[in-house]
Amino acid sequence: MSYFAVKGGKKLRGEVSVCGAKNSVLPILAATLLNAGENVIHNCTDLRDVSSAIKILKHLGCGIKREGKTLTVDSGTIKRYDVPEELMREMRSSVIFLGPVIARCGKARLFAPGGCELGPRPIDLHLSALSKLGVKIEYRGGEIICEAGDMRGEDIVLGFPSVGATENIMLAATACRGTTRIINAAREPEIGDLQEFLKKTGAVISGSGTNEITVVGGKTDKRVEHTVLPDRIEAATYLCAVAACGGEVLIKNAVPEHIKTVISCLSDAGCGIEINKNGVLVKSDGRLKSMGKIVTMPYPGFPTDAQAQLMAAACKASGTTVFCENIFENRFRHTSELLRMGADIKVSGKTACVTGTDTLFGASVGCTDLRGGAALAIAAMSARGESKIRDIYHIDRGYERMEEAYSSLGADIERKE
Ligand code: UD1
Numbered sequence: 001m002s003y004f005a006v007k008g009g010k011k012l013r014g015e016v017s018v019c020g021a022k023n024s025v026l027p028i029l030a031a032t033l034l035n036a037g038e039n040v041i042h043n044c045t046d047l048r049d050v051s052s053a054i055k056i057l058k059h060l061g062c063g064i065k066r067e068g069k070t071l072t073v074d075s076g077t078i079k080r081y082d083v084p085e086e087l088m089r090e091m092r093s094s095v096i097f098l099g100p101v102i103a104r105c106g107k108a109r110l111f112a113p114g115g116c117e118l119g120p121r122p123i124d125l126h127l128s129a130l131s132k133l134g135v136k137i138e139y140r141g142g143e144i145i146c147e148a149g150d151m152r153g154e155d156i157v158l159g160f161p162s163v164g165a166t167e168n169i170m171l172a173a174t175a176c177r178g179t180t181r182i183i184n185a186a187r188e189p190e191i192g193d194l195q196e197f198l199k200k201t202g203a204v205i206s207g208s209g210t211n212e213i214t215v216v217g218g219k220t221d222k223r224v225e226h227t228v229l230p231d232r233i234e235a236a237t238y239l240c241a242v243a244a245c246g247g248e249v250l251i252k253n254a255v256p257e258h259i260k261t262v263i264s265c266l267s268d269a270g271c272g273i274e275i276n277k278n279g280v281l282v283k284s285d286g287r288l289k290s291m292g293k294i295v296t297m298p299y300p301g302f303p304t305d306a307q308a309q310l311m312a313a314a315c316k317a318s319g320t321t322v323f324c325e326n327i328f329e330n331r332f333r334h335t336s337e338l339l340r341m342g343a344d345i346k347v348s349g350k351t352a353c354v355t356g357t358d359t360l361f362g363a364s365v366g367c368t369d370l371r372g373g374a375a376l377a378i379a380a381m382s383a384r385g386e387s388k389i390r391d392i393y394h395i396d397r398g399y400e401r402m403e404e405a406y407s408s409l410g411a412d413i414e415r416k417e
Contacts, residue, residue, distance in 0.1 A: 001390065001391070001393075001417075002392055002393070002415055002416065002417055003388055003389055003390045003391075003392060003415075003416055004377060004380070004387075004388070004389040004392055004395075004403060004413055004414065004415060004416075005386065005387075005388060005413070005414045005416050006362070006377070006380035006381055006383075006386065006387045006388075006389065006411070006412065006413045006414075007362075007385075007386050007412035007413075008360075008362055008380055008381055008382060008383035008384055008385060008386070008387065008412075009382075009383070009384055009385075010245065010381065010410050010411050010412055011245055011246045011247035011286070011410065012241060012242050012245050012246070012247035012248075012249050012381075012406070012409040012410055012411060013247045013248055013249065013409060013410050014249060014250075014408060014409045014410065015249065015250040015251075015252055016238055016249060016250075016251055016252065016405050016408065016409060017252040017253050018230040018231050018234050018235045018238075018251060018252065018253045018254050018279075019043070019045040019069075019230070019231055019234060019400055020042075020043030020044055020045045020069065020227075020228035020229070020230065020231060021189075021190055021193070021228055021229050021230060021231035021232065021233075021234075022045065022047055022049055022050070022231060022233075022397075022398050023093075023163070023188070023190045023231075023233070023305075024189075024190040024193040024194070024228050024229050024231075025041070025043075025044050025045065025047075025050055025053075025228045026049060026050070026053050026091075026093055026096055027096050027167045027171070027190065027194045028041060028193065028194060028197045028226065028228060029041065029044075029050070029053045029054070029057060029071070029073065030053065030096045030097045030099075030100045030171065031100055031171055031194060031197055031198060031201065032057070032062070032073040032075050033057075033060070033062070033075050033078065033097075033100040033101060033103070033104045034075075034100055034103055034104060034171065034174055034198070034201045034202075034203075034219050034220075035075065035200075035201040035202070035219065035220050035221065035222065035224050036075055036076045036078070036104075036219070036220075036221035037074070037075075037076060037220065037221040037222045037223055037224065038072060038073075038074050038076075038223045038224070039072065039073040039074070039075065039224050039226075040070060040071075040072050040223065040224065040225040040226070041070065041071045041072075041073065041225075041226050041227075041228065042069060042070050042225070042226065042227040042228065043069055043227050043228040043229075043230075044066075044069055044070065044071045044228060045069065045228075045231070045400045046069075046400050047396065047397060047398060047399070047400055048393065048396045048397045049091050049093070049397045049398065050071075052087065052090040052091035052094065053091065053094075054071070055087055055090070056083055056087050056094060056097055057073060057075070059080065059083065059084070059087060060075075060078050060079070060080050060081070060083075060101070061077050061078045061079035061080055062074060062075045062077060062078055063076075063077055075104070076221065078104065078105070081101050081104075081105035081107050081108050081109060082108070082109035082110070083097055083101075083108075083109070083110045083111070084111075085111040085142070085143075088110060088111040088112075088113055089111075089113070091397075092113045092116045092121050093113075093164060094110075094113060095110070095112075095113050095123050095126060095164060095168070096164060096167055096168060096171075097110065098110055098126060098130070098144070098146065098168055098172075099126075099130070099167070099168035099169065099170070099171030099172035100171045100172075102130065102135055102146050102148050102172055102175065103148075103171060103172050103173075103174050103175035103219070104175075104219070106147075106148045106175075107145075107146060107147050107148060108144075108145075108146040109143055109144070109145050109146070110143070110144050110146075111142055111143055111144065112139075112142060112144060116369075117330065117333065117368060117369040117394075118328040118329070118330050118331055118369060119328055119329030119330035119331075120329065123164075123165075125158055125159065125160065125162050125165035126162075126164065126165045126168045126169075127144070129156045129158070129165060129168070129169045129172075129182075130146065130168070130169075130172055132154050132156055133151050133152065133153070133154055133156075133169070133172055133173065133176055133180065134148065134149045134150050134151040134152055134176070135147070135148050135149070135151065135172070136148075136149055148175065150177075151172070151175050151176040151177065152176055152177050152178050153173060153176040153177065153178035153179040153180035153181075153215070153216070153217070154176075154180060154181075155180075155181045155183060156169055156180065156181065156182050156183065157183045157184055158182065158183065158184040158185065158186075159184070160184075160298075161184050161185060161186040161187065161211065161298045162186060163186040163188050163190070163191070163298075165186075166182055166185045166186040166191055166213065167186075167190075167191065167194055169182050169215075170182070170191075170194060170195070170198060170203075170205065170213060170215055171194075171198075173203075173215035173217060174198065174201070174202075174203045174215065174217045174218055174219055175217055175219070176215075176217050177217065178216070178217075179214060179215070179216050180214070180215045180216075180217075181212060181213070181214050181215075182207075182212065182213040182214075182215075183211070183212050184211055185207070185208075185210075185211050185212060185213045186298060186299065187208075187209055187210065187211060187298065187299050187300065188298075188299040189209075189229060189232060189255070189258050189299070190229070191208045191209070191213070192208040192209050192229075193228065193229045194208075195207075195208035195213070196226065197224075197226045198215075198218075200224045200225075200226060201218065201219065201220050201224055202218030202219055202220035203215055203216070203217065203218040203219075204216040204218060229255070230253040230254060230255055230258075232254070232255060232258035232259050232303070233303065233305045233306055233371070233398070234398075234399065235251050235253075235254035235255075235258075235259050235280065236259050236262040236303065236305075236306040236309060236310075237306070237309045237371075237374050237378070237399070238251050238254075238282075238405075239251065239259065239262055239263070239266055239271075239273075239280070239282050240262070240266070240306070240309040240310050240312060240313045240375075240378055241309070241313075241377075241378045241381065241382075241406070242271070242282045242283075242284050243266045243269060243271045243282065243284045243288060243313045244284075244286065244288070244312060244313040244315075244316060244378050244379070244381070244382040245284075245286060245378075245381050245382045245411070246284050246285050246286025246287075246382075247283075247284065247286075247409070247410070248281070248282070248283045248284075249281070249282055249409055250278060250279055250280070250281045251279045251280045251281075251282065252278055252279040253279060254279045254280045256275045256280055259280070259306075260300070261300070261301065261302040261303070262302070262303070262306050262310065263280070265291045265294060265302070265310060266282070266284075266291075266310075266313070268289070268291050268292065269288040269289050269290070269291050269313070269314075269317055270284070270285075270287070270288055270289045271283065271284045271288070272284070286316070286382065287316075287318070288313060288314070288316060288317035288318070288356070289317055289318055289319060290314065290317045290318060290319030290320050290321045290356060291310070291314060291317065291321045292321065292322070293321075293322045293323075293324065294307065294310060294321065294322070294323050294324065295324040295326060296323075296324065296325050296326050296327050297326060297327075298327070304325065304326075304327035304328055304331060305371050306371070307323055307325060307331060307371070308331070308334045308371040308372045308374065308375035309371060309374050309375050309378055310323075311323055311334070311335070311338070311345075311352065311354055311375060312334075312338065312375040312376070312378035312379040312382070313378065313382075314354045314356065315338055315341075315343040315344075315345070315354060315356060315357065315360055315379060316356055316357065316358070316359070316360060316382060317354075317356040318356050319355070319356060320353055320354065320355045320356075321353075321354045321356075322351060322352070322353050322354075323351065323352040323353075323354065324350055324351050325350050325351075325352070326350065331369075331371075331372075332347050332352050333368035333369060333372055334367075334368050334369070334371075334372030334373075334375045334376060335347050335352055336368075337365040337366060337367075337368065337372070337376055338360075338365075338375070338376070338379055340363040340364075340365055341360045341361055341362070341363045341365065341379050341380070341383055341387070342357055342359065342360050342361045342363075342383075343357065343360060343379070344356075344357055359383070359384050360379055360382060360383035360384070361383055361384055361385055362380060362383045362384065362385030362386040362387040363383075363387055363388075364387070364388040364390070365380070365387065365388070365389055365390070366389075366390040366391045367389060367390065367391040367392055367393075367394040367395060368391075368394070369394055370394050370395065370397050370398045371398075372394070373389070373391070373392060373394040373395040374395060374398075374399065374402070376389050377389060377395065377402060377406070377413070380413075381406065381411050381413065392415070401415075403415050
């Protein structure tokens with residue numbers, strides 16, 4: 001099993017480029033099913049979750065070619081409408097294939113994604129919306145069997161602005177007659193990226209970035225080209241790393257608007273952050289102040305996907321920072337590993353109180369989930385002494401060779417077997 005060997009205490013200096021967003025590339029790859037022609041997708045990061053999405057597309061019968069960061073998906077050759085259980089389990093967000101498979105094939109057989117390290121992952125909002133659009137849904141031994149009847153556009157009111165449900169409805173709505181309105185839609189930037197792609201595949205769609213999205217169906221079979229937007233969570237991760245370790249780094253391609261809340265917290269903590277035409281420049285002396293209360297919320301609130309990384313930085317900030325996690329039930333599992341490194345964290349339900357200590361100490365720790373793993377890397381790089389970070393397959397789901405990016409900035413981090 002691979003692990004990271006980290007010698008902490010190095011300041012980070014230089015430039016790093018942000019890759020294409022994982023949470024954008026996954027729904028866009030699923031959306032390629034709607035265009036039965038050649039889909040040329042640029043800026044596709046080489047991630048474990050992207051490989052899982054490719055496996056699903058191949059299973060369905062798509063032709064796929066990778067040249068560097070460009071993936072070409074030919075979905076003209078699709079032959080199947082089912083996704084087997086082992087492929088569904090590889091990646092929890094595989095449920096994003098439900099909407100496009102139904103839209104393309106008129107039916108779908110998928111397995112429920114089940115729970116994951118972040119807690120239960122219900123898909124009730126996805127399914128109730130699909131049935132409102134005219135899809136008949138049946139459960140058989142964990143399998144979800146969907147048959148599209150006469151799919152008509154409807155007004156769908158989401159009880160919670162779920163990112164995945166908003167995307168699945170946008171994708172399924174392309175097969176509906178008439179207009180679908182998603183009310184209380186998620187507003188994450190990745191929704192906007194999916195909207196841009198769907199426009200190219202023939203949908204008339206508007207409203208991304210607001211809480212109401214309108215879709216008038218459309219599918220096509222032409223050559224479509226799209227570049228995935230930069231990953232705001234990767235950018236936020238680098239910001240937290242520099243804040244915690246100290247140094248000066250230009251984060252190229254970062255979209256400042258997408259990471260406003262993280263920038264604001266780290267500015268409060270005493271980091272110097274400048275936005276220029278090349279990206280976001282962050283400077284830190286590694287001595288941070290507490291950041292008050294951080295509350296995770298749907299976008300444009302503070303992202304749950306950056307909570308763990310900011311917490312790693314808060315472990316060495318003077319005073320107490322309180323984290324309130326509102327999105328996922330089980331998103332403090334990294335705290336027990338941070339404690340091994342000497343952090344002072346008290347968790348009670350949805351709240352974690354982090355009181356900064358002068359020093360973290362290197363330790364042997366295990367990743368509990370993707371962003372929790374990113375937090376451990378930050379803590380280890382800012383700690384005194386050596387750390388071993390196990391179970392880094394979690395990190396590989398969402399960061400392309402993280403150790404190379406940090407090494408290029410001067411960190412002492414190595415992948416070992
Ligand atoms: C997406 C992101 C994930 C991010 C999350 C929140 C992708 C591939 N993943 O996940 O990285 O952490 O948004 O920003 O884009 N819920 C229900 N019923 C549903 C759907 C969701 O109760 O049918 C609940 C979930 O359990 C969770 C909350 O809603 O508590 C947020 O989930 P959602 O916004 O759907 O997140 P994902 O799309 O799964």
